[in-house]
Amino acid sequence: MPTCFIHPTTLSIIGTSKGLRTALEGCRKAAKENDPVLFQGEIGTGKLLLATYLHDEGAQHDKTLYVVDCAQPHGIIQKLLSEDFNINYFEFLSGGSFYFREVASLSLEDQKRLYHFCLRIEPLKIRIFLSSSQNIHFLMLDKAFDQNLYRYVGQWEISIPPLRQRKEDIPLLIEHLIENLNLRLRKSVQGLTPQAEQILTSYRWPGNIEELEQVLTRAILLGNEPYISQRHLRGYLLSSDYENTINDVMPLDRMEEILLKSALERYGYTLEGKKRAARALNISLATLYNKVKRYNLNE
Structure with a gap:
């Protein structure tokens, strides 16, 4: 199952702007909990970098961050969302974090499957991170994003400002x-x-x-x-x-x-x-x- 593993590392988050400081403060507060987190920001703003920072600041700091790209139509995400997928495959990730990139690129049906997948792996104590470069709130208004998935991850929402x-x-x-x-x-x-x-x-x-x-x-x-x-x-x-x-x-x-x-x-x-x-x-x-x-x- 080809994907991306990110191990704890020394990060370089550069900037002193108010928007960036607010995002970092949100990461530090969320790191004290174990709830799912939603990262929002345009492409290239550094959502994965902030998620890695939060991962390193939290209880998962000595574990692995496992990244899955939801924007790849024939990637691993489709295997994970299949009903017969054995979640015990991820026992090695217990205590670590799961990062689902670009969740808004999934169809509504796949978003529902992702919600149930997240519930299924809860016993493994794996923290869930979701990210989107599309504004989830606008998608919710257009009924283009699954309400259960948003409620599941919406408690901690960290927005990363664009460079402009x-x-x-x-x-x-x-x-x-x-x-x-x-x-x-x-x-x-x-x-x-x-x-x-x-x-x-x-x-x-x-x-x-x-x-x-x-x-x-x-x-x-x-x-x-x-x-x-x-x-x-x-x-x-x-x-x-x-x-x-x-x-x-x-x-x-x-x-x-x-x-x-x-x-x-x-x-x-x-x-x-x-x-x-x-x-x-x-x-x-x-x-x-x-x-x-x-x-x-x-x-």
Whole structure:
């Protein structure tokens, strides 16, 4: 059963913004209990990182965190939700944690099965974490999320703000990421030019921290200078639209078009790419298709 195991480790949670501090305080309070926890936040905001932090702070700190991706239609999640699955398989995880990623991507029927699976493994004393990049409260209003599953996990709900709402953390994240990337890529980049820093702090980051790391990785690999400059960002962040509007006020529909284009270029124009773009933008897939048609953004 291929999946992801995360063992206790030293984490690097970077930032001093109010939203991040609130999320960390929620983790510290939840760590004193053993109830299920729901993590909400856009793609790339660090939900798994916060869940790992909570796991390490709680009674499960010396056990394993077992991660299952619900967004993989033919992944392990379907085996777990089958009626004949033997839960004793997870006896080794007793006292540990189970992290179900992107639970809102499951059908309503599978959400109900997940609720019953969580009840079945309770005797094994495994703590349950669920995460979603879609707003569960909106889904509940649309009757697109199972009420029993929400009630089961809704006692502890931790929201992680998107990067565009914690701009003061971006310079700290950049410094931390460059330091790590230098080690990984065997480079010696010292930082950013003022122009490059302005671009990165002004961008809306639809892919959040994951996108920031991707941009810095590309810039470090393409460049051969001690500082990342504006030209190293050209071709990814610096489309002509973005260069011309970075310091200007623009109509909201024009900003929406730019963000949609950025998200689609980030995740791709395939069906799966559009699903991920919709989750990153916190809109439904149907809404994304309507806007793609409106702005004629099909590849």
